[in-house]
Amino acid sequence: MRDEVDDLVEAWGRERGDLDLAPVEVFSRISRLARHLDLARRDAFTAHGIESWEFDVLAALRRAGKPYELSPGRLLRETLVTSGTMTNRVDRLADRGLVQRLPDPHDRRGVLVRLTSEGKAAVDGAFEALLAAEADLLAELSDKERTRLAALLRSLLAPFS
Amino acid sequence: MRDEVDDLVEAWGRERGDLDLAPVEVFSRISRLARHLDLARRDAFTAHGIESWEFDVLAALRRAGKPYELSPGRLLRETLVTSGTMTNRVDRLADRGLVQRLPDPHDRRGVLVRLTSEGKAAVDGAFEALLAAEADLLAELSDKERTRLAALLRSLLAPFS
DNA sequence: TACCAGTATCTTGATGTCGAGACAACCCAG
DNA sequence: CTGGGTTGTCTCGACATCAAGATACTGGTA
Known part of the structure; x- marks a missing residue:
């Protein structure tokens, strides 16, 4: 091949x-x-009405677990974008009603971005669709090969962490 | 790890x-x-004074072999950018003297982008530096593992071609 | 208490890319 | 040889991102 x-x-x-x-x-x-x-x-x-950049932000909040809140600073570190970009992204996600901005009770400079229930539903649906699509791409490989591939990739990636 | x-x-x-x-x-x-x-x-x-997007274009021309000429259309298919982007890139590369634009003798709509000798020197130097940097990243893996990894990746990539 | 370096977020201007459309030339069917 | 669909390149406007700077607040120190 x-x-x-x-x-x-x-x-x-x-x-x-x-x-x-x-x-x-x-x-x-x-x-x-x-x-x-x-x-x-x-x-x-x-197919689920969201874009890749939206997923990146929503997924970070979703992974954080209840109450699905992270600061913009934490979000930009998770998604590897600059602060200006994150401000813009949170603005648009808030406009769409997928997140809301709350004042940080412990730091008056700070803000917390919280997933709304609409946001949670969107990201959960999108993640399932993503896993399904990715599973299709992996169909070429046996379980053993897949595991081996993941391990080899981990060896390459680990030095960066 | x-x-x-x-x-x-x-x-x-x-x-x-x-x-x-x-x-x-x-x-x-x-x-x-x-x-x-x-x-x-x-x-x-x-370190070699060029940027990633410049390398992408120059490398496509370099790989083509003598006389190091390709049409903008071919270049945009090789580098997966849109035509507007390629026009812009060729403009800037020509300004820097790394390529020159020539009329296509067989098609009066067409243009040929040709690597200058400066462009060839730049891309050759950059490619060697890239290979050296990538070889460092691969140091984690034995020859056997590297070959195996390449083969597994090929299995995933082949269906897209 | 007053200061100040450090931190968190937002604002602003520049820039590279995309997508759609314009225009010219090609080429084949009739 | 003529018309019309196709192809090749460029132009233009919109937009997401980045980098740098502005602003506000914090937390430790004198």
Whole structure:
């Protein structure tokens, strides 16, 4: 079974046969899979009326557990965006009624972003759809292969944490 | 060895123990690795005075082989951006003297984007730096593991092609 | 108590990308 | 050779994000 990256490596090999292209075999596939995955996510979410960036924020709140509250600062660290972006995102989510902004009782500078029940329903539905879509993409692999793949990826990811 | 995704899966497990989170173990790691990889690429390239988007375009031309020419249409398909974006990118690359725009002799609507010798030198240097940086990230894995990882990723990627 | 470095959030301006549309040239069917 | 659908490129307006700066509050120190 051949993929896009086999072509890519072949082309580089023709032009730069002097280089060891082994890293490309791994990282180029990771980048491309991430891109395809983004599109798959988008599709899964639009069926539930939310967008990827909305899911990222709502999911962070959902994972936090009751009462589904986090500060904007915590949210921007979880989702890896800047503070200006998070302000904008919370504004729009609040407009849609999926979250509400509350004053932090312990810090008057602070704000808490809380999931509404509509927000909770939206994120739960979207997450289930996402898992289903992702499970389809994994159909190629046996349980054993999937576990092995996850372990290998963990080895690469762990140094960044 | 534990990574960020172990925490993520644990948090979801607490809140949604009813769901099979196996897909998250794979795809969340792929997304995160892609993000870290983007940053590593940026670092490797800035040392060579070019940006990631510049590399994407220049590398496509470089891979094409002599005379290092491709149409904007071909370039936008290779790099997965829209035509408006590619026009903008070629403009800026031409301003920097890394590519030049030529009329397509076989199609008067068409244009050919050609790598200049400066562009070729820039992309070759940047690619070597990228491979070196990526090789570092792969240091965790043995040759056998790396090959296995590439094969598993190919299985996931192939259906998209 | 008064200060001040540090922290939390929001505001603002610049920028790169997208999507839709305009325009020119191509090419094939009639 | 003529018309019309298709293709290739560029233009333009909208928009999400980022980076830097503004503002307000906190918590420890003198």
